[in-house]
Amino acid sequence: MSNNQPITAQSSTTPRAELLLEIQQTPExxxxxxxxxxxxxxQSVTMKQTLLNNWEDAIHEINQSDAVKQQERKTNIKKIFESWNELDEQEEQQQILEIIESMKGISI
Structure with a gap:
């Protein structure tokens, strides 16, 4: 098969078969x-789906958790921000902010 042959009868083939044909026509x-x-x-497609699933799981957990767990989360977040606010140097605050933002599922 020549590398310059056009693909024919595409309407009757599956996308996978078309992909394999393209690969066969690719110079070695x-x-x-x-x-x-x-x-x-x-990997990109798989990662996107994993991130989406993780996000949906987190939202579900937040929405379905009981009042005690929700209050614990609020208390923990408040403690984090209070300790962050007490830091003396702006540079330290920036470093902590970068750490928080680098964590999965956290945005500020």
């Missing part, structure tokens, strides 16, 4: 880069 010297692209794409 570009296959390692193509493989890397496909892996990065798969």
């Amino acid at each position: 010297e570009y296959v390692p880069e193509l493989l890397q692209i496909v892996r990065l794409f798969r």
